[in-house]
Amino acid sequence: MPGNPRAGTAQLMELLSVSLGVYYGDFTVAAATEGLTASQGKTLTVLRRGPSAMRALATTLSCDASNMTGIIDRLEKRGLVRREPSPTDRRVKNVVLTDEGERIIDAIRAKMHLTLDGLATLDEDDRATLAGLLERVFAAAPAAIPPTSR
Amino acid sequence: MPGNPRAGTAQLMELLSVSLGVYYGDFTVAAATEGLTASQGKTLTVLRRGPSAMRALATTLSCDASNMTGIIDRLEKRGLVRREPSPTDRRVKNVVLTDEGERIIDAIRAKMHLTLDGLATLDEDDRATLAGLLERVFAAAPAAIPPTSR
DNA sequence: TATTGTTATACTCTATAACTATA
DNA sequence: TATAGTTATAGAGTATAACAATA
Numbered sequence A, B: 001m002p003g004n005p006r007a008g009t010a011q012l013m014e015l016l017s018v019s020l021g022v023y024y025g026d027f028t029v030a031a032a033t034e035g036l037t038a039s040q041g042k043t044l045t046v047l048r049r050g051p052s053a054m055r056a057l058a059t060t061l062s063c064d065a066s067n068m069t070g071i072i073d074r075l076e077k078r079g080l081v082r083r084e085p086s087p088t089d090r091r092v093k094n095v096v097l098t099d100e101g102e103r104i105i106d107a108i109r110a111k112m113h114l115t116l117d118g119l120a121t122l123d124e125d126d127r128a129t130l131a132g133l134l135e136r137v138f139a140a141a142p143a144a145i146p147p148t149s150r
Numbered sequence C: 001t002a003t004t005g006t007t008a009t010a011c012t013c014t015a016t017a018a019c020t021a022t023a
Numbered sequence D: 001t002a003t004a005g006t007t008a009t010a011g012a013g014t015a016t017a018a019c020a021a022t023a
Helices: A009-033 A038-047 A054-060 A065-077 A099-110 A113-120 A124-138 B009-033 B038-047 B054-060 B065-077 B099-110 B113-120 B124-138
Strands: A081-085 A093-097 B081-085 B093-097
Touching: A009 A038, A009 A099, A009 A113, A009 B009, A009 B038, A009 B113, A009 B124, A038 A054, A038 A065, A038 A081, A038 A093, A038 A099, A038 B009, A054 A065, A054 A093, A065 A081, A093 A099, A113 B009, A113 B124, A124 B009, A124 B113, A124 B124, B009 B038, B009 B099, B009 B113, B038 B054, B038 B065, B038 B081, B038 B093, B038 B099, B054 B065, B054 B093, B065 B081, B093 B099
Parallel strands: none
Antiparallel strands: A081 A093, B081 B093
């Protein structure tokens, strides 16, 4: 039975900060081996969940909408995403992951050895418990569910 | 008993990506209200655990050592950190959080409402369980323990 | 010889403000 | 009037390569 008897909110925040640091570093290094910046990698991660309008992407990534233009420009130039006009609103452009983009983001995740090795120490019950707790803490947050393209 | 019956490694990676995305966005917004960038905030977070040499900081933050000069320059100019010469190695500079720096990073954490509200949904047992699992997955990673200044 | 911190450089990320096309 | 996407701009982050000081 895993457990930390003195886990106040402050301790949990610190533990989340350490965990995030490890995960983010792991992700950044893995993305770099594919020639991608962390921001480009995060963008592909979001698009892996499905197409998204430019503005919705910016919201999910917690950055200003004007940033997305350059990021998507570079990803599109490398053939990892493409812009498609929305059928219902001519102002909107939906960004779609290409097959090559899907291949790259999957390759990046497969290279996150620190995180994968850490998860490998958990048995099936522990994984289910961790998943349930993370869902309860974070899945209710607005940005957790990427806004659907309209 | 919280749990997700279908929590394979791939599902957990996706859930971690969503959770840490929410946490990171929450942190970035909170840091901005204190006039700090995400990188500056992350640097203060690491220093909150104790002093660190420039090089060790870069390792913990998974970035090149040359980046730290500018980041620490700006934080030092605002009085949030200071550089101190190492007593044992004249090449090394230890970076120390000032009282004001400590005040600011604590204020940022107190403003992370998405994360704090999510954690508030957990009872004491759940918090202990989550803490134990996160420790097992991430605390063994090299970057989790900030290299001590020498 | 190797390491620490810094500098110079080029590119990327980021927010702000202004613009256009559309709603 | 409001919203989606873009552009221009300035400041910050980032990796690479080179350097002086020290080990």
